[in-house]
Amino acid sequence: xxxxYIGLGSNLGRSQELLESAMAALAAVDGIESVRCSPLYxxxxxxxxxxxxxLNAVAELVTTLKPHGLxxxxxAIESAxxxxxxxxxxxxxxxxxxxxLYGDHVIDTPxxxxxHPRMADRDFVLRPLLDLAPGVVIPGRGSVGAxxxxxxxxxxxxxxx
Numbered sequence: 001x002x003x004x005y006i007g008l009g010s011n012l013g014r015s016q017e018l019l020e021s022a023m024a025a026l027a028a029v030d031g032i033e034s035v036r037c038s039p040l041y042x043x044x045x046x047x048x049x050x051x052x053x054x055l056n057a058v059a060e061l062v063t064t065l066k067p068h069g070l071x072x073x074x075x076a077i078e079s080a081x082x083x084x085x086x087x088x089x090x091x092x093x094x095x096x097x098x099x100x101l102y103g104d105h106v107i108d109t110p111x112x113x114x115x116h117p118r119m120a121d122r123d124f125v126l127r128p129l130l131d132l133a134p135g136v137v138i139p140g141r142g143s144v145g146a147x148x149x150x151x152x153x154x155x156x157x158x159x160x161x
Contacts, residue, residue, distance in 0.1 A: 001033070004070065005133070006059040007098040007116065007125050011045065015055040016159070018081055018095050023059060025077045031065040032073075038128030040159035046122075047090025053156060058100065058128040067102045071112050074099060100125065106139050115139055123151040
């Protein structure tokens, strides 16, 4: 069993419902256990500013799935929630699921990089990750708390759910 952290984001449709549905879908995947979610945060978009704010969270789970198998499940959940991969980077989307950390593994393949390459600079990833796992260390980068202190600010508000 490997502990993993998944970044969740949505800025199209009923974002809170989509994130809640994605959490339920994660919990239903064979090989995934012990799913819990951080509070939700509203954040400014990373890309084009003419899109709605995002709702973001981080899920903590334990899995027997291998990294690429987990990635395949994440992409299937995105597709089931209306995610369209049109090649646009940082554009609006119904659901975005990013594999942030897979235990303490470092993975660098053409279709998967873990730790997520931009997570250490994003408060909308680090803040909810800190809520779930204050002691977690991002391999090669440092502790979540220290990284959050230096991250650019995109979070607008926390959301009760």
